[in-house]
Amino acid sequence: MHQAIQIAVGGLLQGCIFGLLALGFSLIYRVTAAVNLAQGAFCIFAALVTSSCEQAFGMPVMIAGLVGVAATAALSALLGAAVFVPGLARLPGSTMFILTVGLLTILQGASLVVWGSQSYTLTTFSGERPISLLGISIPTQGLWLIGVTIVITSALALLLARTRMGRAFRACAENPLAANLMGIGVRRMQLLSFVLAAVIGGIAGIVIGPITSFQFDTGGMYTMFGFIAAVIGGIGSPLGAVVGGLCLGLATQFAAAYMSSLFSNALALSLLLVILIWRPSGIFSSGPARRQDVRDEPRIHRAVIRLGLRRGLLLSAVAAAGLLGALPWGLQSGGLMSSVVITAILFLAVIGLDVLMGFAGQVSLGQGGFMAIGGYTASILAVRYDVPPLVGTLAGIALSLVCALILGIGAMRLRGLYLAIATLAFGLLVDSLTVGLENLTGGPSGLVGIPSFSLGGFVFDTPLRNFYLIAAILVVILTVLTAGMRGGFGRALLAVRADPLAAAALGVDVRRYKIGAFCICAALGSLAGSLYGFYFHFLSPEMVGTPISFQMLAMLVIGGEGTLFGPLCGVALITLLPTIFQPLAQYKTMGSGLLLILCALYLPSGIFGTAITWLMRMRPERGGVLAVRRSTP
């Protein structure tokens, strides 16, 4: 009993943090109908600034904290005005999501450059000695945390309910156009909500700082849990955010205490998946019902690029030749050859994402999870049961398809970004399983001794052989997919993306097409994961974890979604450049975040799409086969 109470206290404290983060998500969602995945990064940024002020300038922690909050406010105002608000005005919801992934990445990358990869902690606000209440010990910092949570929650509730600003926020959420007509500066309100949410996150980070340790990429984890808490509570509802946070905190702490700390995340994520399927709008749902026959996503901002089949084949030949051209280099230095193979494998997985995102318009944040399933299934079968690589690979694909079907059927009933949320939960769940199931997967230190891929006695044991294997697979996949995307199947996917309702009115089974695209995406991810394992002879959770999922999204957007070939540019840029120019490696994360944001905002068809558009402008007489026009938002 005593122990249970002690655990509950721990859960409560954890829940406060999740709740504060969820509050930020809800606030932004209410005003802008967008989800800001950079939320957790502001939290860590504030804590890191505070820590530097403490250590470098010897400030007392409270003063340093104020500086941290001020810095967070300034940074978020800058990023909000330069990136988030302009994005809202012209990007569709799915790209907006990716844009905030870019913000998260850039913040983490910049923190890596400034603060390095060591971990930090803060001094407690009022001494180290925990106080003891009826035999239960509570760190004083915990009391601070609870106090801050109560103050912020009530202040925000008051703000929303009682003040003019709160009413203006609500008006923006319900009908931005009308709000604009009523003289409410919608853009200003959007920026304000973004900054306010970042500040709340920053305060949370500083208050939790003394009882935890943090480093440049801890923000990603805070983002996940804050987001999950917001979804559990019902995104958009401030009360729900706090309750969702507390539920999540208690659930993870109890799971950690009574089962295993490795599975506490798995439990939280299962909770999320159950809630998503059982009560998709969360425990406290909010938000007005919309008219079904009115388009809910009028912002489409993308050039229309079409390649004829012959040109598609030509291009894949060029791409293959380009890769082959890279060979002589690669042969000289083993490292580069290896990077070329990695590029090709990741390209495979990102093509899958392109089918899902670029054509069907759905976002998956769990492509790494499918790589993990494919990778671990094939590797474990090969290492422990001597199953031939090909069979193992196929088994991985089959398992991935089963997962994709379950997730898809659950999530596709729902509108909007639910697939994104469900795949995020799925990816994190797979992460925690690959780490947790040590006997099977080798745990955090990875699985060793994976054999090379072999086919009928021929062993692909050198980088060069692997390269030829993967290049051949790529040519087949690209040919098949180009044919599919150019025909009725791809057309229906595009229609589903552009206007699901109008597509249904023409007889398209929208759910089936979305699930079909998701299955293709999952199968390619799984295949890439298997090849990864066979190539490295080693597989660890971080090679196929959620950060990789995010990175692949960046590669897709940078290369150009909806182009099938474009992802190669994105993958090559992010994988090869840091290998060729070693000094760049440190800036890799920040650079990919920056590129992602720039492309999302200014090159909506990515590097590849823009290049094609540009080339075709130069030869207008060929316009018959290929159409290039900018569509107006």
Added chain:
Amino acid sequence: MNAPSEVPALDIRGINKTFGGVQAIFDASFSVAPGTVTALIGPNGAGKTTLFNLITNLLPPNSGSIQFFGQSIGQMAAEKIAALGLIRAFQTARIFPGMTVLENVAMGAHRLMKVPAYRQMLLSSAARREERDVRRRAEMLLDIAGLHGERNRAASDLPMGAQKLLEVIRALMAAPRLLLLDEPAAGLNDTETAELAAMLGAIRDGGVTLLVVEHNMSLVMGVADQIVVLDAGRTVAIGTPSEIRNNRAVIEAYIGREDG
């Protein structure tokens, strides 16, 4: 063979729909004979579009039955209804942005394309033939509509009027058995309206049953075989154009109000 007039193309019985306490459709009942043009008229907000949404099941009705060529479609998903050949065009054109004009039209053929996706991917000859036929038919329709020159443009670049026309062509591409058009003449000038009237006649003569929402009375009187008048969700009158022209309730409810 049954005489086509025995089973109505569309038979609506006692449809009701409320939106949060407001009755938008009140006990609507009428039927549409195959091969005819029925016009649905009524003042703004009468519930015409809502009725279309109920027929195509984009909104579920509160009660009532809907039959399409004798088949009950009240509980059917929107895409299943479309697959049967009941196709609609929307009041504000819902072309697919991000797709070319030709692709938009080809999309109309979706319900007719039978070769499964995996065979398209494997470039089977059946799939290639099907795709070629669809494209040829799409180009033909675009040619008739005078949009052939625009076929490779992004559909969202077309002016509003052309987008509405495009949507009608897209619907025709589906070889509909019953076609629902929501204010096709909105925004057209007099000559274009005359062309539209001729086009509607041609569509009907091609064996397609039409149900058209329209405000332009001269168009309605010229082309309709039957007129259904809706006012504030209630069916005020059903009859031939000449009956409707002289119906006092209609003049009061609709024409009278619009003038005054």
